[in-house]
Amino acid sequence: TLLSTENFFFYTKARKAGLHLWCDTNVQCVHEDRQTMQQFGLTDDMPQYGAEEPALPDAKTDAKPMVKLAELGAGYNSPYFGRPGRVKVVKFDSDEKANPDFRCDIRHIPAKDQSFDVVHSRHVLEHFGRNDILAVLKEWTRILRIGGEFRLSVPNILEALKDIILMEGEKIPVDPYPFWQLYGRQVSRDDFHFNGFTPRRIQLLMERLGAFKDIEVTTKDGPRNDYNIYVKATKVKHLSPTALLTEWDEIEKQEGIIMAGRDNGAKPKKKRAKA
DSSP states (O other): OGGGSTHHHHHHHHHHTTOOOOOOTTOOOOEEOTTTOOEEOOOTTSGGGTOOOOOOOOOOSTTTTSEEEEEETOTTOOOOOOOTTTEEEEEEESOGGGOOSEESOTTSOSSOTTOEEEEEEESOGGGSOTTTHHHHHHHHHHTEEEEEEEEEEEEBHHHHHHHHHHHHTTSSOOOSHHHHHHHOOOSSTTOOOOOOBOHHHHHHHHHHHOOEEEEEEEEEOTTTTOSEEEEEEEEOOOOOTTOSSTTHHHHHHHHTOOOTTTTTTOSOOOOOOOO
């Protein structure tokens, strides 16, 4: 990359002056597009940084042979999901400046049921109120195919609160980050948090959806490696959007009943057999 950056100009000037250069490849600069504020650079999960290529489920959607991934609330930068040609990332965001593929309210995603192999959302769920959480998760689950992988990350408010208490007792230096974890950075209208999560609470939410198996909840980042909560799960059941309960489809099947109004009268009534 030396020839394609301003580093080449600096390098030639230094060499002409008789200087020797020492480069630390662990120092990675982020490049930012000043018009869109989109950032480009290497992260520690990229192969170029020494990491392995991320594991992904099989491609089984219309993007095959590429794995089709929905990035919900993409923002100005995204994690590394895989090399070009292996993953097709479709970005959804309400902010036009983020240059998404679809500008929309991600409570109502303009995508067909089961149309993605992976659904990913990073630090977005906490921006929704308590009464919206389950409906939002159900909508995100809707676009994921059965057998696909659901990935989610949110702030760990337990660790944020611990740090605030330690700062109050002057045990650690003052740091705004724990407050951002709780309330958002509040630098824009949308950068406010309306919810908070603990590892146990997010586990219970995922279980309550009734659509996943192999739910993994882990923590990562920060000095104690627990600043953020990461969720990974495999979808095994596609929920009916008209069901009152996640178990209702199964109840109907077992009991041989049909909830009044679910078909809007579209299904013909069975004729009674004559005696």
